[in-house]
Amino acid sequence: MSVLVLVEHTEGIIKKKSFEAVQYASHIAKQNGATVTAVVLGNAQSSEIEGLGAYGAQKVLYVADARLDELHARAYAKALIVAAQKEDSKIIIALHDINGRAVAPRVAVKLKAGLVAGALSYPDTEKGFVIKKAVFSGKAFAFVNILSDAKVITLMPNSFQLNKAEGKATVEKLDVSFDEKDFGIKVKQVNKVSGEVSLADAELVVSGGRGMKGPENWGLIEDLAKELGAATACSRPVADSHWRPHHEHVGQTGGTIRPNLYIAVGISGAIQHLAGVNGSKTIVVINKDPEAPFFKAANYGVVGDAMEVLPKLTAAVKKYKETHK
Amino acid sequence: MKILVCISQVPDTSTKIILKDNNTAISSDGVTYIINPYDEWYALIRALELKETGVATDVHLITVGKADVEPIIRKGLALGGDEAIRIDAAPNDAYETANYIAEYAKSVGYDLILCGKESIDYNNGTTGVMIAELLDVDYIGFATSIQIEGNIATVNREIEGGEETDTCNLPVVIACQKGVAEARIPNMRGIMAARTRPLKVVTPTAVAPVASILSYEMPPAKAGIKLVDPDNMDELVELLHSEAKVI
Numbered sequence: 001m002s003v004l005v006l007v008e009h010t011e012g013i014i015k016k017k018s019f020e021a022v023q024y025a026s027h028i029a030k031q032n033g034a035t036v037t038a039v040v041l042g043n044a045q046s047s048e049i050e051g052l053g054a055y056g057a058q059k060v061l062y063v064a065d066a067r068l069d070e071l072h073a074r075a076y077a078k079a080l081i082v083a084a085q086k087e088d089s090k091i092i093i094a095l096h097d098i099n100g101r102a103v104a105p106r107v108a109v110k111l112k113a114g115l116v117a118g119a120l121s122y123p124d125t126e127k128g129f130v131i132k133k134a135v136f137s138g139k140a141f142a143f144v145n146i147l148s149d150a151k152v153i154t155l156m157p158n159s160f161q162l163n164k165a166e167g168k169a170t171v172e173k174l175d176v177s178f179d180e181k182d183f184g185i186k187v188k189q190v191n192k193v194s195g196e197v198s199l200a201d202a203e204l205v206v207s208g209g210r211g212m213k214g215p216e217n218w219g220l221i222e223d224l225a226k227e228l229g230a231a232t233a234c235s236r237p238v239a240d241s242h243w244r245p246h247h248e249h250v251g252q253t254g255g256t257i258r259p260n261l262y263i264a265v266g267i268s269g270a271i272q273h274l275a276g277v278n279g280s281k282t283i284v285v286i287n288k289d290p291e292a293p294f295f296k297a298a299n300y301g302v303v304g305d306a307m308e309v310l311p312k313l314t315a316a317v318k319k320y321k322e323t324h325k
Numbered sequence: 326m327k328i329l330v331c332i333s334q335v336p337d338t339s340t341k342i343i344l345k346d347n348n349t350a351i352s353s354d355g356v357t358y359i360i361n362p363y364d365e366w367y368a369l370i371r372a373l374e375l376k377e378t379g380v381a382t383d384v385h386l387i388t389v390g391k392a393d394v395e396p397i398i399r400k401g402l403a404l405g406g407d408e409a410i411r412i413d414a415a416p417n418d419a420y421e422t423a424n425y426i427a428e429y430a431k432s433v434g435y436d437l438i439l440c441g442k443e444s445i446d447y448n449n450g451t452t453g454v455m456i457a458e459l460l461d462v463d464y465i466g467f468a469t470s471i472q473i474e475g476n477i478a479t480v481n482r483e484i485e486g487g488e489e490t491d492t493c494n495l496p497v498v499i500a501c502q503k504g505v506a507e508a509r510i511p512n513m514r515g516i517m518a519a520r521t522r523p524l525k526v527v528t529p530t531a532v533a534p535v536a537s538i539l540s541y542e543m544p545p546a547k548a549g550i551k552l553v554d555p556d557n558m559d560e561l562v563e564l565l566h567s568e569a570k571v572i
Contacts, residue, residue, distance in 0.1 A: 010485075071484075073454070073464065098485060102466050105454035108420065114536030115419070117449040130539060135447050139342045140351070141542045142447070148535040184463045185493045188479075192487035200485065204571070228572065239503070246469070246503040247483060252338045252445055253362045254503070261571040272338045278544060282569040284561070285550075295550055300564060304555030316558035320566065 002037040002059070002087035003029040006080060006094040006103065007052065011069075012045045017095055017157035017201060019055045019164075024155050025093045026056025027122055037061055037087045038169065041079055042068035046171065053167035061086070061174040067183060071099050075182035077106035082176045084111070096154035097200060104154045114146035118156045137252040137275035157201055158258055199248065202231030205259045205280075207250060209235040209273075211266020211287060211306055215243035220310040221265060227317045233257065235267045251276035266306045269294025286310070326473070326495075327383045328372045329430055331440040331452065332364040332401055334394045338445065348540045360397045363441020365404070366508035367501035371471055372439055373405040374506060380473050381437070383407050387429060389422045391415055395524065402519035403511035409524045417534035419447075423455030425529040430460060436495045437478070442467055442502040450500065457498040465491055469504030 005025040007018040025036045038057040040049055042065065049060050061083045068075060080103070084092060092107055094100035096118040108115040114129075120141070121132035128145040131153065135142045199205065206225040208218065218232075225232045232248060239249035250257050252272040258279030265286045267273060274297055277283070285298040288305045295301045302309055336342075336356045343352040360369070375381040386406040388394055391413065398409045412425040430438060438457075443450030450466070457464035467483040479492050480499060511519075553561045565572045 077458075098467055098483065101450055102454060102464065105419070105423075105451040106458040106464075108451070108535075109423070109455050109458040112420075112535060114534075115449075115451060116536065117419075117451050127539065132542075133448075135541070136336070136340075136342050137445055137448060138544065139340075140344070141544065142538045143540045143542070144536055145539050146536050181461075185465065185491050187489055187491055189490040190484070190487065191489065192484075198486040247488075249503065256448065261565065261569070271341065275338075282565065282571045283547075284565070297547055298550050299547060299569065300561060301550045301552045302555050302558075302561065303552065309555050309558070312556070312558040313561065316562045317572075319559065320562045320572075324566075 001032065001034040002089050003032070003034050004080065004084055004087060004089040004092045005036060005038050005057070006076070006100065007038045007040045008095065008099055009040065009042065009044045009048065012043055012048060014044065014048045014052070016162070017097065019162055020157060020160055021093055021095050021155050022052050022055040022057050023162060024122070024160060028091060029056070031122070031125060032091070035059065037083065037089065039080060039083050039174070041076060042066065049171050050168045053169035054164050055162070056165070057169040060169045060171045062171055063174050063176055065178070070187050071102060072183050072185065073102040073106060074184070075178050076103040077110065078178065078182060079174065079176045080107050081110055083174055086174070090149060091151045091153070093153045093155060096156045100154045104152050108152040111150040111152070112148060113150035113152045114148045115152040115154070116144045116146060117154050119153045120156055120159050134256070134279060137256050138278045139275050156258065158203065158260070197229065197231040199231040199233055199250070199255060199257060202257070203259050204228050204230035204261045205233050205257060206230045206263045206265065207233035207235070207267060208238060208265045209267030210237050212238070217307065218244065220307065224263070224310055224314045224317065227314050227321070230261070235273050264294055265310065267294060268292045269297060326381045326436045327385070327433065328375060328381045328437045328439060329385050329387055329433070329435040330364065330369045330372045330406065331426055331438065331456070332369065332386055332388045332397065333361040333444045334358050334388065334390060334397045335361045335444055335446040338362070342543070344541050344543065348542065351541065358397060360401060361441050361444045363443065363445070363502055365401070367503065367505040368439035368441050369401060369404060369406070370506035370509055371501060375473060385410060385433070387412065387426055389414055389416055389425050398524060399519050400511065402522045402524070403515040404509060405515060406522065408522060411524060411526050412529050413526050414529055418536040419449050419451040419455060420535050421532050423452045423459060424532040426452070427456045427459035428529055429527055430456065437473065438496070438498040440498070440500050442500045453498050453500040460496070460498070462496045462498060463493045464498045464500070465493065466500040468499050468501050471499055471501070471505055
């Protein structure tokens with residue numbers, strides 16, 4: 001038996017969060033006395049594919065079809081099913097991200113398998129196959145038991161520390177017969193915002209709220225983010241006022257993020273906003289109102305005017321980087 | 326063209342979660358229930374816009390739940406749906422929900438099925454994809470705009486680090502988020518009209534659940550905040566480096 005894991009790459013370079021998924025699969029495989037088979041779709045570099053061994057994959061099944069460089073969820077799901085049959089896999093893992101979330105539920109339906117979406121823990125096999133996940137956008141956690149024989153998991157990125165070891169995976173080509181229906185969605189245009197760190201995957205995030213007073217002051221947020229190599233985010237009123245694009249909105253009705261560091265500037269900390277960010281490992285709150293509720297949820301706080309504190313913090317980060325080169 | 330909008334009942338966003346029954350259930354005491362915001366603000370409103378512009382002929386709302394979910398269905402109808410369907414079941418997981426909706430959708434034959442990108446209670450975002458798989462049609466998630474021309478949907482959707490424009494043939498399931506439409510408030514005429522619009526109750530072919538929630542847990546309280554002087558940002562950076570170990 002083998003634990004199957006779907007691996008994502010960007011232009012052939014495997015994403016860090018996919019290493020996390022392979023390592024997660026490897027831990028589950030050890031629990032079950034199984035091996036790990038990674039599935040790579042599209043054109044990826046062979047050194048990258050073999051490198052999955054360093055995170056615990058013994059084998060990689062590779063479908064070198066250029067059409068799969070784009071997300072075609074039906075084709076991806078079909079490839080996973082073919083791989084699962086070949087490898088006798090009962091446990092299939094993808095990432096809880098835009099791609100994984102389009103593919104995993106299809107695989108679950110095909111296998112009549114229970115699915116945990118956004119896993120935060122390894123399965124606890126003492127009471128069944130129980131996995132922890134966030135619910136109510138992080139206001140609580142649920143322990144979900146998968147009842148079916150086949151099991152599908154989407155892993156929340158940035159939930160486990162990566163440990164690289166030695167090892168090369170053996171690579172095998174996988175034959176999948178696709179049909180026209182598998183490529184029903186045609187991609188007409190792609191607009192990537194270059195140079196920006198993707199918010200969903202960012203380890204560090206700097207976020208601004210109404211306390212920033214207006215879009216003209218966002219340079220201060222961006223300067224700090226750039227110095228840290230962080231992504232930028234914002235609260236709902238900021239997105240609603242069109243100070244910032246909608247995709248930057250984090251909170252219960254925007255994106256849910258769980259970076260290592262979340263710096264909230266001029267955000268009061270309404271329950272809806274906290275729901276989207278309270279999975280962050282460390283929270284820094286900068287607010288001139290010492291009564292702001294966000295301070296109760298923070299690890300570090302600075303009571304002060306954002307316009308004055310931000311340039312000082314940016315300068316301090318710059319100084320730190322120069323002395324820690 | 327017929328549109329089916331999937332709506333889900335969720336606790337209002339300002340709800341404080343309180344656990345009960347030895348942490349195996351969520352207390353509903355004092356909780357106000359609403360239509361899942363992504364379903365209402367974006368999926369339902371876009372469906373109504375498509376009807377108003379003559380692209381769609383019928384907008385049906387569907388939800389899976391017992392009779393206590395009817396108030397949110399009425400609210401949906403007050404915004405403008407033509408007809409509502411309540412699948413009479415209390416599902417354990419998304420797989421069950423998707424099966425019930427797909428079974429009904431098959432019996433009518435919809436050209437477009439819209440839902441929110443996820444529900445704000447269980448945050449799975451899986452029901453829409455499962456419906457698409459069960460109906461053997463395409464699915465586009467994280468949509469930020471939807472145009473329909475003839476038999477073709479043109480959809481902008483979020484991708485990692487940007488957006489892309491996709492096209493595909495109908496029927497299709499599309500999961501909506503911000504950008505697809507602007508939220509509306511029901512008016513008096515809509516609220517009155519909603520009373521007379523049909524609300525069908527359908528008994529589904531039971532499907533066994535494949536997953537279930539055993540218990541819940543609240544997030545751990547933060548250990549307490551460390552305040553740093555606004556004039557000493559070097560100290561904050563040092564704490565983030567040596568104590569929090571995040572930079």
